[in-house]
Amino acid sequence: MSLESPESSEERFAHKVEFELNGSPERHCVPTSATVLDLLRNSCGKQGVRASCERSVCGACTVLVDDLPVAACSTFAFDVDGTRVETVEGLAAQDGTLSAQQQAFRECGGFQCGFCTSGMLMLTTALLRQNPQPERDQIREWISSNTCRCTGYEMILESVERAAELASAKQQDQVSE
Amino acid sequence: MRGQKLGAGLIAQSQSALPPFTLHRPTSLGEAVALSRQHPKAVIAAGCSDLVAQFREGLEPEVLISVQRIKELRAIKNDAGVLRIGSMVSHAEASRSHEVLSSVPALAAAWGSIATVRIRYRGTLGGNLLSRRYRYEMPVILSALGGQMLFQGGDVEALPISSLWDRDSLWDRNLGNVGILTAVTVDTASLLWFGYERSMRPVSTVSLAVRKDPVAGLTVSAVCGSEYRQPFLLSHTAEATDITELDPVSVGGVLAVQLPDEAGDYAGSIDYRRHLVGVLCRRLLAEATGNKGKEG
Known part of the structure; x- marks a missing residue:
């Protein structure tokens, strides 16, 4: 006599997740306990989402879910079902042209080892969507959500200010065109 | 499924080691209530920021009810x-x-x-x-x-x-x-004033509310929090009719002395903590009474 229930444990502990990732539809079946970090790195191949503290503290895994910054390490994959997810891989244009945020971080030396940079870029993206011209205090408050062990933060703050300038200039160019 | 034996350490080896569970995602409160009755040991999940940390600390529920969609x-x-x-x-x-x-x-x-x-x-x-x-x-x-x-x-x-x-x-x-x-x-009907002091976090935080007492006078309720000890509730009823009659120095002192000995920890002795809580209460009460000169 089998002790197995009619539903196998694989089925019982699996969940279907459908969402939009960097503008493209995704559909996966993942364990119920899979995090967004598992989903993006292992099932979607987005290695720009970094695993570090796994406690929602360091922000290296920051991605955007419906425009808001989220720690992928501390969010279950089932919670992004039906949402719009963005990772650092979706920032640059199809032809490789860097986004304003990426260009600013490069210009201002906003990274050294680069491990935290994808999270910093996503946090910057979310901030500039909410406030295209943030004051330094607000930038400081946002950036303090994430940890950088190399730069000392000053150049990251400058990078975010520069990103706001570049994004504004880009928008004005588009309007004048 | 767990990659590390429970109790072997606080941190799981990797995010892949989280144990799976049976997931329920109700869309109404009635449905969630029925599920929680059906599974009294189920874990109720909201934003999950802390819950995932609890999983990494050893939590292994059989059933998880996510209330995100309610x-x-x-x-x-x-x-x-x-x-x-x-x-x-x-x-x-x-x-x-x-x-x-x-x-x-x-x-x-x-x-x-x-x-x-x-x-x-x-x-x-x-x-x-x-x-x-x-x-x-x-x-x-x-x-x-x-x-x-x-x-x-x-x-x-x-x-x-x-x-x-x-x-x-x-x-x-x-x-x-x-x-x-x-x-x-x-x-909020009887609330006269509320303030929160977190400038000394993580050593001590203080929240303080002043209310009209249902019988007579004013009740000052303060809660002292810290990183390492549970919050402690401190309270004082004053024979005052108006918030401006409260003396920040004396009321702050009365509140701080109520902090029990167990509030002392490795980040600060109980004497230091009572002193600090007294200062934070006085600061809040000075703001409440509009008398900044009476911070002490």
Whole structure:
């Protein structure tokens, strides 16, 4: 006599997740306990989402879910079902042209080892969507959500200010065109 | 499925080691209540910021009920002198809510100052309270305001937030099932003033509320929080009719001396902590009474 229930444990502990990732539809079946970090790195191949503290503290895994910054390490994959997810891989244009945020971080030396940079870029993206011209205090408050062990933060703050300038200039160019 | 034996350490080897569970995602409170009755040992999940950390610390539930999709748990109302905040309201939503801003503006300001921007968007009121972590700030903030937690589907209907730390309570002795936390209520009708001091966090934080006493006088309720010890409730009833009659120095002293010896820890002796809490209470009371010169 089998002790197995009619539903196998694989089925019982699996969940279907459908969402939009960097503008493209995704559909996966993942364990119920899979995090967004598992989903993006292992099932979607987005290695720009970094695993570090796994406690929602360091922000290296920051991605955007419906425009808001989220720690992928501390969010279950089932919670992004039906949402719009963005990772650092979706920032640059199809032809490789860097986004304003990426260009600013490069210009201002906003990274050294680069491990935290994808999270910093996503946090910057979310901030500039909410406030295209943030004051330094607000930038400081946002950036303090994430940890950088190399730069000392000053150049990251400058990078975010520069990103706001570049994004504004880009928008004005588009309007004048 | 777990890659590391339970109890072998606080941190799992990797994110892949989280144990799987049977998942339920109800879309109505009625459905969630029925599920919680059917699975009394189920874990109720909200924003999950803390819950995932609990998994990494060894939590292995068989059933998880996610209340993310229940819209009625996201409501904020302010009716007849009672502010009611749904348990699924995020910290960011609460700190910007018109109802909170218009009824207790200092509560909105305090709420918007906790954690980080990223956590404020994801973390919820219910998760912050029921994770029962000493270092979390909403129990400290809302206990001083006399906040009440409302439940459905369990053995209790309401509990004061301060009961989260009661000894011999159902929390520590598994005396019952609380069911689903639906909302927190705060009586705003008798509230005269509220403020929160977190400049000395993590050593000490203080939230302080002044209310009209139902019988006579004014009641000052302060809650002292810290990183390493449970929050402690301090209280004083003064024979005053107006908030400006309160003396920040004497009331601050009366409150600080109530801090029990167990509030002392490796970050500060009890003498230091009483001194610090006295200073923070005086600072808040000076602001409450409009007499900055009486901070002491």
